[in-house]
Amino acid sequence: MGLKQKTADLKKRMREAVKGGGSKAIEKQKAIGKKTARERILSILDPKSFHEYDLFVEHAGRDFDMDKKYLPGDGVITGTGTISGYPVCIYAQDFTVAGGSLGWAHAKKIIKIMDHAMKLKIPIIGINDSGGARIQEGVNALAGYGEIFYRNTQASGVIPQISVILGPCAGGAVYSPALTDFVFVVENVSKMFITGPEVIKTVLGEDISMEELGGARVHAEITGNAHFFAESEEECFDQIKHLISFIPWNNDKKAEPFPKKPPKARKYNIDEVIPADPRQPYDVRDIIKSLCDDSEFLEIQELFAANIIIGFARMAGQTVGFVANQPLVLAGVLDVDSSDKAARFIRYCDSFNIPLVTLVDLPGYLPGIEQEHAGVIRHGAKVLYAYSEATVPKITVIMRKAYGGGYIAMCSTHLRADFVCAWPTAEIAVMGPEGAANIIFRNEIKAAENPDEMRKQKIKEYKSKFANPYVAAAYGFVDAVIEAKETRNFIVHALDVSSLKVEVAPKKKHGIPPF
Amino acid sequence: MAETNNVQQDLKKGQFKSLLVENIKYRTILTKKYQDKKPYTPKDFKKITAFIPGTITKIFVTPKKKVKAGDKLLNLEAMKMENIILSPVDGTIKLISVKEGEKVTKEMVLIELL
Numbered sequence: 001m002g003l004k005q006k007t008a009d010l011k012k013r014m015r016e017a018v019k020g021g022g023s024k025a026i027e028k029q030k031a032i033g034k035k036t037a038r039e040r041i042l043s044i045l046d047p048k049s050f051h052e053y054d055l056f057v058e059h060a061g062r063d064f065d066m067d068k069k070y071l072p073g074d075g076v077i078t079g080t081g082t083i084s085g086y087p088v089c090i091y092a093q094d095f096t097v098a099g100g101s102l103g104w105a106h107a108k109k110i111i112k113i114m115d116h117a118m119k120l121k122i123p124i125i126g127i128n129d130s131g132g133a134r135i136q137e138g139v140n141a142l143a144g145y146g147e148i149f150y151r152n153t154q155a156s157g158v159i160p161q162i163s164v165i166l167g168p169c170a171g172g173a174v175y176s177p178a179l180t181d182f183v184f185v186v187e188n189v190s191k192m193f194i195t196g197p198e199v200i201k202t203v204l205g206e207d208i209s210m211e212e213l214g215g216a217r218v219h220a221e222i223t224g225n226a227h228f229f230a231e232s233e234e235e236c237f238d239q240i241k242h243l244i245s246f247i248p249w250n251n252d253k254k255a256e257p258f259p260k261k262p263p264k265a266r267k268y269n270i271d272e273v274i275p276a277d278p279r280q281p282y283d284v285r286d287i288i289k290s291l292c293d294d295s296e297f298l299e300i301q302e303l304f305a306a307n308i309i310i311g312f313a314r315m316a317g318q319t320v321g322f323v324a325n326q327p328l329v330l331a332g333v334l335d336v337d338s339s340d341k342a343a344r345f346i347r348y349c350d351s352f353n354i355p356l357v358t359l360v361d362l363p364g365y366l367p368g369i370e371q372e373h374a375g376v377i378r379h380g381a382k383v384l385y386a387y388s389e390a391t392v393p394k395i396t397v398i399m400r401k402a403y404g405g406g407y408i409a410m411c412s413t414h415l416r417a418d419f420v421c422a423w424p425t426a427e428i429a430v431m432g433p434e435g436a437a438n439i440i441f442r443n444e445i446k447a448a449e450n451p452d453e454m455r456k457q458k459i460k461e462y463k464s465k466f467a468n469p470y471v472a473a474a475y476g477f478v479d480a481v482i483e484a485k486e487t488r489n490f491i492v493h494a495l496d497v498s499s500l501k502v503e504v505a506p507k508k509k510h511g512i513p514p515f
Numbered sequence: 516m517a518e519t520n521n522v523q524q525d526l527k528k529g530q531f532k533s534l535l536v537e538n539i540k541y542r543t544i545l546t547k548k549y550q551d552k553k554p555y556t557p558k559d560f561k562k563i564t565a566f567i568p569g570t571i572t573k574i575f576v577t578p579k580k581k582v583k584a585g586d587k588l589l590n591l592e593a594m595k596m597e598n599i600i601l602s603p604v605d606g607t608i609k610l611i612s613v614k615e616g617e618k619v620t621k622e623m624v625l626i627e628l629l
Binding site for chain 1: 534535536537539540541542543545547549552555568569593618620621
């Protein structure tokens with residue numbers, strides 16, 4: 001064969017391989033509104049930036065006549081590319097090839113691209129669309145999953161890991177996404193569960209649809225397994241690109257700075273958001289948008305534990321992670337779910353050198369038997385642990401209520417916040433005036449001729465004395481009391497002066513966080 | 516202030532409920548999960564319930580029979596394991612609400628004691 005023929009042969013082989021499972025299987029995939037694996041990769045990456053590896057890898061099945069079968073690329077496409085110029089490694093399981101099932105060669109391709117991402121120190125994006133383990137390959141399929149989980153764990157906190165669930169992801173396969181940083185789901189497309197509806201039906205006699213058991217909405221709203229929820233694959237890809245713009249390539253780097261932009265002041269006026277009465281709600285996202293560059297806020301886990309808000313924004317061009325109590329929902333209390341949500345995000349930001357801005361307005365922890373029995377002690381402790389452990393610049397703004405344990409947990413000076421400011425509307429106290437007055441003045445209230453009158457009077461007294469930021473400021477627990485409209489300046493200055501911050505934790509292998 | 520106006524509108528629509536934390540009533544939206552939470556019921560040792568969904572493979576007792584704490588009541592097969600359910604207290608069998616071979620759901624009452 002001459003060069004021409006050899007090139008023609010290569011082209012022919014490539015044409016065969018990129019066909020995936022063939023036109024029938026592709027039609028089936030399209031019929032249920034799904035894109036093919038290759039289309040997905042090309043939609044996420046910059047045009048012409050995708051470089052594929054291991055196109056000609058062949059599957060490793062030897063039993064059950066599998067050796068007579070040809071599975072193009074063994075059901076997974078891997079490679080490198082760029083997103084808005086940022087380098088990434090990427091893989092996408094191809095459901096049209098043997099249901100995207102994971103055999104040894106399929107796993108080896110994923111492992112190879114993961115190792116590659118670790119060496120190059122760039123993010124890895126995994127698109128999951130697979131029926132699960134390839135049963136014909138037996139224990140080799142299990143070995144494949146195990147090798148992937150191990151690498152997910154090793155890569156955790158070193159390179160950003162993003163999982164995109166665009167089809168079924170069931171059984172052991174769900175644990176790779178669970179070990180990664182961000183999980184993206186799409187309504188009616190994503191399905192995640194350990195045991196599916198059929199098994200539940202036969203073993204337990206309980207009837208449930210796939211969507212109700214482990215659909216996108218379930219994981220975005222109830223379980224908290226998913227971080228980004230989209231209604232279409234296109235929306236999901238936009239979310240991925242948006243996220244990538246906020247995070248650094250690896251844990252040695254800072255996020256790429258953007259040109260500074262002022263907030264959209266006309267739409268989000270910080271002085272107009274907060275009602276003076278601490279019992280009245282407002283949307284704390286309006287405060288975040290009144291503070292950050294261009295009022296652009298990328299919220300994470302929007303539907304899960306909505307009583308706390310987390311997400312990325314930029315302050316004078318620099319990425320920061322916002323953690324804010326949300327008085328709009330459940331009065332902004334800390335509970336099991338909101339503690340988990342906040343703590344994990346704090347640890348993410350700390351791992352990837354993203355400064356933390358905490359906005360405080362909470363009545364405390366959610367009271368109730370269900371919360372106590374669900375382990376609110378252990379879960380609530382995660383917030384303390386995460387903030388105390390974090391060494392990135394930590395900036396805290398106490399806007400209104402900061403009562404009791406909630407005050408301590410929300411990045412107080414005691415957990416080593418670097419900068420704490422409070423607004424004149426702040427109430428920093430051991431508990432709310434109503435509760436405190438009832439305890440401190442119990443005897444006076446009991447002995448009074450008119451206990452209700454006396455209680456009201458004592459609450460008023462307590463309020464005027466303690467429901468303010470000046471007691472805490474007098475002890476130096478608050479660094480500055482500032483007008484709300486000075487907050488952006490305060491945060492930007494704090495970030496400027498702490499760009500060289502070094503804090504050394506005691507030497508240890510690792511801590512034991514209250515998982 | 517589009518978003519804030521929405522909050523004001525929601526207030527009017529009565530979307531907001533009150534939540535009591537340390538004697539202070541807050542106006543706020545309650546989550547679905549919060550509203551769906553089950554009220555707590557103390558454990559009743561006289562009601563034997565299925566701790567796991569499964570199949571009743573054998574019943575060792577009959578109504579009116581006296582049992583001591585630790586006596587075998589029935590076999591509950593689940594997850595390929597036979598679980599022998601023992602009586603937690605002394606008592607008399609008041610009611611057996613399952614049959615051998617019956618599939619049971621979690622928390623279903625199997626036997627009631629007097």
